[in-house]
Amino acid sequence: MSEIVWQKSSYSGSGDGTNCVExxxxxxxxxxxxxDAPTVVLHTDHPQLTALLRHIKTTTPRTVTP
Structure with a gap:
């Protein structure tokens, strides 16, 4: 079995900090x-992840940064 390769979200910013979604x-x-909690892993499939992201985008208030 091969090791899982994690990719950090582009929204997590730069650097190797522990405030990242992978x-x-x-x-x-x-x-x-x-x-910051690498042993807690959520498993899903593409349609469920797409639905979650769509829901977050449409229900989360956006903050405009100058």
């Missing part, structure tokens, strides 16, 4: 984790 593929599923 995504990886794990066989037939997608795996998500928070970098």
């Amino acid at each position: 995504l990886a593929t794990d066989q037939d599923t997608l795996a998500l984790r928070e970098s």
Whole structure:
């Protein structure tokens, strides 16, 4: 079994801090984790992740930064 390769979200900023959302593929599923809690992993599939992201985008208030 190969090791999972995690990719940090582009929205997490630069550097190697522990305030990052990470995504990886794990066989037939997608795996998500928070970098400050790497042992807690959420497994989902593409349609469910797409629905979650769509919901977040449409229900989360946006803050405009000058």
